[in-house]
Amino acid sequence: MTIRVGQGFDIHPFSSDPGRPLVLGGVRVDGPGLEGHSDADVVCHAVADALLGAAGLGDVGLLFPATDERWQGADSMALLALAYEQVAAKWRAVNVDCTIIAEAPPLAAFREQVEARLSAALGAPVSVKAKRGEGLGALGRQEGIACLAVALIERV
Numbered sequence: 706m707t708i709r710v711g712q713g714f715d716i717h718p719f720s721s722d723p724g725r726p727l728v729l730g731g732v733r734v735d736g737p738g739l740e741g742h743s744d745a746d747v748v749c750h751a752v753a754d755a756l757l758g759a760a761g762l763g764d765v766g767l768l769f770p771a772t773d774e775r776w777q778g779a780d781s782m783a784l785l786a787l788a789y790e791q792v793a794a795k796w797r798a799v800n801v802d803c804t805i806i807a808e809a810p811p812l813a814a815f816r817e818q819v820e821a822r823l824s825a826a827l828g829a830p831v832s833v834k835a836k837r838g839e840g841l842g843a844l845g846r847q848e849g850i851a852c853l854a855v856a857l858i859e860r861v
């Protein structure tokens with residue numbers, strides 16, 4: 706069995722637009738929205754990067770450039786599906802593990818929903834952990850949300 710591992714990271718600042726929804730791993734979460742060209746779903750972007758990285762297929766920015774109007778306000782679950790479609794030509798996800806770093810809002814109530822949504826999208830177990838920034842740096846000052854992800858893939 707040939708296996709490979711990839712890592713992903715993403716970060717977005719909170720939006721100044723109070724009407725912008727917060728979407729994490731395809732789940733609408735109570736809290737201020739994030740700024741970005743797409744729906745700014747940091748979890749989807751980090752997971753997609755981890756999968757693409759594992760397969761050696763570049764990254765989300767390369768596949769869906771911010772200069773391309775097609776991705777304006779895009780649903781990042783759709784972007785993740787498109788990215789995984791490329792990976793899935795030769796690989797299948799074994800598992801993905803994510804850590805969302807957010808001082809606020811509290812994410813405990815949404816964690817399992819995000820896991821279920823992403824696991825269903827990839828057909829593989831996705832685990833999600835939530836950490837706080839402990840007051841340190843930009844994340845600790847509640848200026849945005851970041852996500853780390855690792856993906857293990859195996860040759861189909």
Ligand SMILES: [Zn+2]
Pocket residue numbers: 715716717741745746747750
């Ligand atoms: Zn992003």
